[in-house]
Amino acid sequence: MIKYILSFIGAGILLTACQKTLSTGDAGFDVTVNTTTLPVGDTLRFAFTGSPDVISFYSGEPGKRYEYRNRTSAEGAPTLRFRTTRANGSQANSLALLVSNDFAGVLVKDTAATISQINSATWTDISSRASFSSGTVTPSGTIDLSDFSAQNKPVFIAFKYAGFTGTAQNKWTIDSFAVTNTLADGTKYVIANMNAYNSAYTNYGVTTYSPGFFACKVSNNYNWSIGSTSLVITGATSAGAATSPAEAWVITGPIDLKKVTPDAGVSIKTVSQTAGDLQYTYKYAAPGTYQVVFSGGKTSAGERHYTTKSFSITVQ
Numbered sequence: 288m289i290k291y292i293l294s295f296i297g298a299g300i301l302l303t304a305c306q307k308t309l310s311t312g313d314a315g316f317d318v319t320v321n322t323t324t325l326p327v328g329d330t331l332r333f334a335f336t337g338s339p340d341v342i343s344f345y346s347g348e349p350g351k352r353y354e355y356r357n358r359t360s361a362e363g364a365p366t367l368r369f370r371t372t373r374a375n376g377s378q379a380n381s382l383a384l385l386v387s388n389d390f391a392g393v394l395v396k397d398t399a400a401t402i403s404q405i406n407s408a409t410w411t412d413i414s415s416r417a418s419f420s421s422g423t424v425t426p427s428g429t430i431d432l433s434d435f436s437a438q439n440k441p442v443f444i445a446f447k448y449a450g451f452t453g454t455a456q457n458k459w460t461i462d463s464f465a466v467t468n469t470l471a472d473g474t475k476y477v478i479a480n481m482n483a484y485n486s487a488y489t490n491y492g493v494t495t496y497s498p499g500f501f502a503c504k505v506s507n508n509y510n511w512s513i514g515s516t517s518l519v520i521t522g523a524t525s526a527g528a529a530t531s532p533a534e535a536w537v538i539t540g541p542i543d544l545k546k547v548t549p550d551a552g553v554s555i556k557t558v559s560q561t562a563g564d565l566q567y568t569y570k571y572a573a574p575g576t577y578q579v580v581f582s583g584g585k586t587s588a589g590e591r592h593y594t595t596k597s598f599s600i601t602v603q
Contacts, residue, residue, distance in 0.1 A: 310585040312338050312339050312340035312558070312585040313337050313338045313584070314339070314592035314594055315337055315584070315594050316335060316337030316339040316342065316562055316581075316583055316594065317336045318333055318334070318335055318598075319333070319334050320334075320579075320598055323600055324600075325600075325601075325602060325603070326603050327571060327572065327573065328570055328571075328572070330568050330569070330570055331568060331569045331571075331600065332566065332567075332568050333567045333568070333569075333581075334565075334566060335556075335562040335563065335567075336562065336563060338561075339584050340558045340583075340584065341554065341556055341557060341558065341583050342555050342556035342562070342565075342583030343552035343554050343555065343581070343582045343583060344552055344553045344554075344567065344569070344581055345550070345552040345579065345581075346553075346571070346577060346579060347579050347580070347600070349474045349491050349550075350490065350492050350493050350548070350551065351491070351492075351550055351551065351552065351553070352578070353550070353578070353595070353597075355547075355549065356552065358547060358549055359547060359548075359549055360545045360546060360547060361468070361545060361547045362470075362471075362545060363436075363471070363545065364433055364469045365431075365435075365466060365467065365468050366430060366431055366432060366466070366467050367464075367466050367467075368426070368427055368428070368429055368430065368465055368467070369417075369427045369461055369462070369463055369465070370420075370425060370427065370461070371419050371420040371424075371425055371427065371459060371460065371461050372420050372423065373419070373420040373421060373422055373457050373458070373459055374457070374458040375455055375456070375458040375521065375522075376457045376458075376522075377421075377454075378449075378454060378455075378456060378457050380449065381457045381459070382419060382447070382448060382457070383412055383414045383446070383447040384414045384444075384445075385410040385411060385412050385413065385444075385445045385446075385447060386410070386411050386413055386432070386435055386442050386443070387408045387409055387410045387411070387442065387445070388438055388440040388441065388442050388443070389408055390404060390405070390408035390410075390538070390540070391408065392404065393503070398504075401503050402503065402505055405503065405536060405538075408443075411435075413430065416430045417430055420459075426463075432466070432544055436544035436545060441540065441541035441542055443538055443540030443541055443542070444479075444539045444540060444542065445537065445538040445539070446518065447536050448509070448511070448520050448522070448533070448534065448535045448536070448537075450509060450522030450523060450534075451529070452529050452531060452532055453526060453529060455522075455523060455524055455525050455528075456521075456522025456523045457522060458519070458521040458522070458524075459518075459520050460517055460518070461517060461519075462517040464479075464480060464481050465477055465479070465480045465481075466479040466480070466542060466544070468545065468547060470547070474491075474547075476546065476547045476548055477490060478495075478497075478542060478543065478546040479497045479498055479539055479542045480497050481497070481515065481517070482496070482497040482499070483499045484496060484497065484498055484499030485499075486515075489548075490548040492551075493548045493549065493550065493551045494548075497539075498540050498541060498542055499539065500538065501537070502536070502537045503538070504535040505535060506531075506532060507532065507534070507535075508533075509522045509523075510535050511535055511536075513537065518537050520535060520537075552580075556583065558586075573602070574602050574603055575601075575602055576600070577600045578597060578599055579598045579599075579600050580595055580596070580597045581595065581596045582594075582595045
């Protein structure tokens with residue numbers, strides 16, 4: 288008998304716990320706005336009715352557009368830019384810029400296997416697309432990567448260092464590295480930069496990550512140093528020390544050249560707030576027509592039902 292009583296109590300507790308996870312909010316809500324046409328810098332005022340659990344606001348500006356909240360890829364014009372500085376010698380052809388879409392990747396803690404992967408990959412030398420330093424800080428110029436984007440495969444971008452015997456081997460510094468996907472509407476998304484793979488940066492206020500860099504020495508002991516702002520390699524600093532050739536690679540990737548960062552809304556109401564007491568204001572810094580969207584409704588561990596309310600706002 289005691290067993291059955293305990294079972295009944297346990298089932299009651301479980302049912303109560305499940306009921307507590309269900310929302311008591313409304314899936315629907317309404318929004319009013321004080322105006323749909325206003326000058327730059329003036330204030331929009333939104334008022335709400337209903338009892339949704341949550342509401343998010345999308346202003347319609349780049350990075351804050353509801354229709355692009357799930358977009359991660361878009362056709363654009365991918366480009367690469369960086370700067371180089373050469374020092375300690377004047378060996379020609381000591382730095383090359385290459386791209387591959389069939390590199391099998393880096394094998395961590397297995398240098399020999401990684402070198403084999405590098406050697407077996409198909410690398411396209413695009414050094415001729417860039418300007419390189421002959422002694423002073425030199426911008427590369429804008430390097431078009433559209434031909435690689437058209438192949439619909441992720442790419443690896445590499446800098447290959449070569450040091451030759453007989454004269455001092457060059458020191459190279461690379462900084463300001465950035466790959467950008469520019470869309471037809473003028474929005475620009477940085478899809479790779481100097482950041483480490485686990486160091487975030489933002490596009491239009493939305494967090495994203497770069498694939499990072501990996502250094503691999505193929506011959507001799509000289510290798511790339513990867514810092515937070517630059518890549519640096521120094522070969523033999525004198526002719527007497529340059530008794531054997533050096534080769535080292537630093538590689539990014541894989542990079543999706545069509546990558547974009549999904550747009551994101553701003554949470555303006557949580558479950559603990561009352562919609563009727565919510566007064567939300569917003570100002571636009573630039574003229575244009577913006578599609579404002581409020582997305583909200585009821586949400587809990589057991590359900591999620593959202594609705595949207597939208598306004599076309601003209602800022603003059």
